[in-house]
Amino acid sequence: VVKLQMITLTSDFGLRDSYVAQMKGTILSINPKATIVDITHEVEKFNIRMGAFMLSSAAPFFPKYTVHLAVIDPGVGTERRAIVIQTKQTFFVGPDNGVLMLAAKNQGIEHIYQLANSNFRLPKVFNTFHGRDIFAPVAAYLDSGIVPSEFGLEITEVVEPQFVSVNSKYDLLTGEILHIDSFGNLITNITLQEASFANTVNVKLLNQKLTLPFCKTYGQAQPGQAIALVGSHGFLEIAVNQGNASDKFRIKPGDIIEVVFRV
Amino acid sequence: VVKLQMITLTSDFGLRDSYVAQMKGTILSINPKATIVDITHEVEKFNIRMGAFMLSSAAPFFPKYTVHLAVIDPGVGTERRAIVIQTKQTFFVGPDNGVLMLAAKNQGIEHIYQLANSNFRLPKVFNTFHGRDIFAPVAAYLDSGIVPSEFGLEITEVVEPQFVSVNSKYDLLTGEILHIDSFGNLITNITLQEASFANTVNVKLLNQKLTLPFCKTYGQAQPGQAIALVGSHGFLEIAVNQGNASDKFRIKPGDIIEVVFRV
Amino acid sequence: VVKLQMITLTSDFGLRDSYVAQMKGTILSINPKATIVDITHEVEKFNIRMGAFMLSSAAPFFPKYTVHLAVIDPGVGTERRAIVIQTKQTFFVGPDNGVLMLAAKNQGIEHIYQLANSNFRLPKVFNTFHGRDIFAPVAAYLDSGIVPSEFGLEITEVVEPQFVSVNSKYDLLTGEILHIDSFGNLITNITLQEASFANTVNVKLLNQKLTLPFCKTYGQAQPGQAIALVGSHGFLEIAVNQGNASDKFRIKPGDIIEVVFRV
Numbered sequence: 001v002v003k004l005q006m007i008t009l010t011s012d013f014g015l016r017d018s019y020v021a022q023m024k025g026t027i028l029s030i031n032p033k034a035t036i037v038d039i040t041h042e043v044e045k046f047n048i049r050m051g052a053f054m055l056s057s058a059a060p061f062f063p064k065y066t067v068h069l070a071v072i073d074p075g076v077g078t079e080r081r082a083i084v085i086q087t088k089q090t091f092f093v094g095p096d097n098g099v100l101m102l103a104a105k106n107q108g109i110e111h112i113y114q115l116a117n118s119n120f121r122l123p124k125v126f127n128t129f130h131g132r133d134i135f136a137p138v139a140a141y142l143d144s145g146i147v148p149s150e151f152g153l154e155i156t157e158v159v160e161p162q163f164v165s166v167n168s169k170y171d172l173l174t175g176e177i178l179h180i181d182s183f184g185n186l187i188t189n190i191t192l193q194e195a196s197f198a199n200t201v202n203v204k205l206l207n208q209k210l211t212l213p214f215c216k217t218y219g220q221a222q223p224g225q226a227i228a229l230v231g232s233h234g235f236l237e238i239a240v241n242q243g244n245a246s247d248k249f250r251i252k253p254g255d256i257i258e259v260v261f262r263v
Numbered sequence: 264v265v266k267l268q269m270i271t272l273t274s275d276f277g278l279r280d281s282y283v284a285q286m287k288g289t290i291l292s293i294n295p296k297a298t299i300v301d302i303t304h305e306v307e308k309f310n311i312r313m314g315a316f317m318l319s320s321a322a323p324f325f326p327k328y329t330v331h332l333a334v335i336d337p338g339v340g341t342e343r344r345a346i347v348i349q350t351k352q353t354f355f356v357g358p359d360n361g362v363l364m365l366a367a368k369n370q371g372i373e374h375i376y377q378l379a380n381s382n383f384r385l386p387k388v389f390n391t392f393h394g395r396d397i398f399a400p401v402a403a404y405l406d407s408g409i410v411p412s413e414f415g416l417e418i419t420e421v422v423e424p425q426f427v428s429v430n431s432k433y434d435l436l437t438g439e440i441l442h443i444d445s446f447g448n449l450i451t452n453i454t455l456q457e458a459s460f461a462n463t464v465n466v467k468l469l470n471q472k473l474t475l476p477f478c479k480t481y482g483q484a485q486p487g488q489a490i491a492l493v494g495s496h497g498f499l500e501i502a503v504n505q506g507n508a509s510d511k512f513r514i515k516p517g518d519i520i521e522v523v524f525r526v
Numbered sequence: 527v528v529k530l531q532m533i534t535l536t537s538d539f540g541l542r543d544s545y546v547a548q549m550k551g552t553i554l555s556i557n558p559k560a561t562i563v564d565i566t567h568e569v570e571k572f573n574i575r576m577g578a579f580m581l582s583s584a585a586p587f588f589p590k591y592t593v594h595l596a597v598i599d600p601g602v603g604t605e606r607r608a609i610v611i612q613t614k615q616t617f618f619v620g621p622d623n624g625v626l627m628l629a630a631k632n633q634g635i636e637h638i639y640q641l642a643n644s645n646f647r648l649p650k651v652f653n654t655f656h657g658r659d660i661f662a663p664v665a666a667y668l669d670s671g672i673v674p675s676e677f678g679l680e681i682t683e684v685v686e687p688q689f690v691s692v693n694s695k696y697d698l699l700t701g702e703i704l705h706i707d708s709f710g711n712l713i714t715n716i717t718l719q720e721a722s723f724a725n726t727v728n729v730k731l732l733n734q735k736l737t738l739p740f741c742k743t744y745g746q747a748q749p750g751q752a753i754a755l756v757g758s759h760g761f762l763e764i765a766v767n768q769g770n771a772s773d774k775f776r777i778k779p780g781d782i783i784e785v786v787f788r789v
Contacts, residue, residue, distance in 0.1 A: 006554065008547065014445035015278065015541065016305035018321040021271065022495075024300050025324030028269065032298075032326060035558070037550050042542035045446060046505050058544040061551030061658070063558060074505055077480025127480035129495035132324070182540035183571060217603025217653035232548075232655035242572050242600050277708035278541065279568035281584040284534065285758075287563050288587030291532065295561075295589060308709060309768050337768050340743025390743035392758035395587070 447507030
């Protein structure tokens with residue numbers, strides 16, 4: 001018998017309000033032994049892509065059978081469905097708006113169920129806070145051993161996130177800035193498999209053409225020097241050693257990056 | 264025998280300093296098995312009302328016998344008393360300045376004791392940090408089964424918070440903005456029992472007269488549209504779907520709201 | 527047999543990204559029963575001094591055998607060494623750049639080992655994230671009972687932080703602002719042993735000469751009044767009751783403070 005006991009939380013609720021604590025109290029009331037770990041609650045409000053990126057960057061480091069709950073939910077209380085995804089390794093719980101899909105697909109999706117069984121909800125469901133009233137109880141029950149088919153019917157068609165993919169044409173790769181972390185590092189959607197580099201990389205960011213040293217780590221450069229490297233996410237990253245690349249180049253998430261791919 | 268093992272923390276200490284960690288270390292040194300959950304540490308500095316609202320919004324979702332510790336304590340080290348409140352469900356520990364009373368009254372207060380027994384403190388008590396040196400040890404001892412009468416004498420008169428109550432006159436309800444959450448939603452102190460509405464609500468916010476659709480959830484409106492609804496706290500709320508009502512109407516906590524109550 | 531089960535985390539990663547969660551997932555995958563407590567993740571980027579101060583302010587309040595992991599690591603992936611320090615009470619894990627030394631020296635250093643054994647790392651080590659790939663596994667293995675000499679050879683010379691010490695000349699003490707907390711309190715590096723005061727203290731902050739009442743706690747002063755006191759860290763502190771001393775006097779960390787020491 002497998003004993004599931006770990007739950008992660010990802011949301012855009014922030015840490016100033018008590019919304020996250022309301023979810024944790026709900027989980028611990030159902031399953032007092034659950035170990036709850038925050039991935040982040042500082043996802044930009046309603047930014048499904050950033051939530052999907054955060055969840056997919058952290059989920060691989062958690063134990064098998066962890067339950068991952070993600071609530072970036074601009075459509076809360078509308079017709080959008082609530083789902084649980086069972087993968088080869090673990091479970092993902094949240095709204096059917098794409099926020100779970102990046103992480104779930106990486107692990108291999110096995111089954112998806114709609115959350116419809118009102119036995120696994122708080123007695124009164126508010127239309128504005130399914131995170132607490134529907135998703136948190138489901139995560140807690142999953143974590144205490146309830147099988148996912150108990151929550152509702154299996155479904156096959158779900159919302160897929162439309163994140164920009166990388167285009168390659170001649171010697172040029174065109175991708176985008178997926179995320180800017182709190183160090184100001186520009187994390188692109190270009191993976192190492194797509195581009196391997198020699199000592200330097202030629203990059204175009206907005207109108208700025210740059211030739212950057214291709215480094216193994218930040219500290220290989222002088223303080224203040226801009227570099228390219230493959231970050232710990234496995235993606236091409238533009239960084240400034242002990243500085244802030246986002247400020248230096250005035251780049252924001254979603255901006256286009258062009259990289260010359262030396263064949 | 265009941266085994267108490269859950270402690271929540273509410274404070275205005277923020278997460279940048281190590282004050283919260285100092286409290287957690289103190290608790291875990293006394294009771295290594297305690298499960299500690301943060302409600303929030305981002306209460307505005309010295310804002311007892313905001314602390315009281317945060318605690319009362321989250322406490323109902325935690326298991327029976329949880330110990331709730333709240334430290335918004337502008338009078339730390341002065342004559343203000345330190346107390347533990349026993350309710351029908353749980354315990355509240357903190358300064359006697361009103362911060363505990365909203366949540367405690369909702370649960371039904373049974374006994375209040377002054378914290379005076381120096382056996383349940385850190386060996387050296389600093390005048391500036393009773394959160395760590397007095398309150399955290401009391402919470403940890405309560406959580407490990409010490410009965411509250413061990414801490415000091417029972418008292419009956421405590422400081423009551425002076426939060427504005429709702430006035431109704433003719434067809435007009437006059438309340439106030441209790442809190443603005445990180446989504447910019449304006450949470451009033453008007454409960455659903457006090458005002459039930461048809462399809463629209465007439466509201467006056469500062470000098471702005473508004474007729475708002477009365478919705479069940481945010482997503483029922485167009486993005487950017489202002490609405491009224493009963494939020495997950497059970498209070499009347501003014502919101503902007505996928506936007507920020509506080510910015511739109513330039514409203515801050517404590518501002519007056521008038522609502523036309525259709526009889 | 528001692529069962530180690532507690533790990534603290536200190537970093538400059540912030541709570542917006544998923545870096546902290548990636549470390550926690552890594553720890554819990556190795557040691558699912560570990561209790562993980564955040565000291566702070568809001569250390570100013572690359573500010574080793576602030577990290578050292580945060581760790582040393584919180585570590586004394588944690589139980590014996592706690593493992594303290596600190597990752598302020600501007601030299602990640604370069605030649606700088608990774609170390610574990612064994613003190614009389616506990617373990618410290620992190621880069622050899624001084625961030626661990628303030629806290630470790632306070633407890634009495636017994637042994638220092640270099641982290642070299644690749645059996646106690648994630649299978650793939652990224653040059654940019656040793657916090658997750660090297661330090662988190664070591665903390666988890668220490669916490670599950672692996673002895674520190676398993677990780678690598680004992681070393682004796684490590685990097686010592688160069689924090690300004692207090693100078694006294696005639697009746698003048700010259701120190702510096704070690705840290706400004708989120709209340710705006712100016713925490714100096716002058717300890718009570720170095721200066722004991724009567725009712726008032728004469729202080730020079732930048733060009734401002736001040737005569738401040740020497741208080742036992744903030745609430746002894748009027749709201750808005752500036753005072754001097756010995757804070758809960760044991761250091762001389764300049765504060766404004768219910769106000770912000772950093773804003774009032776325009777002081778930042780590292781600024782010099784002169785105090786007239788009445789003999």
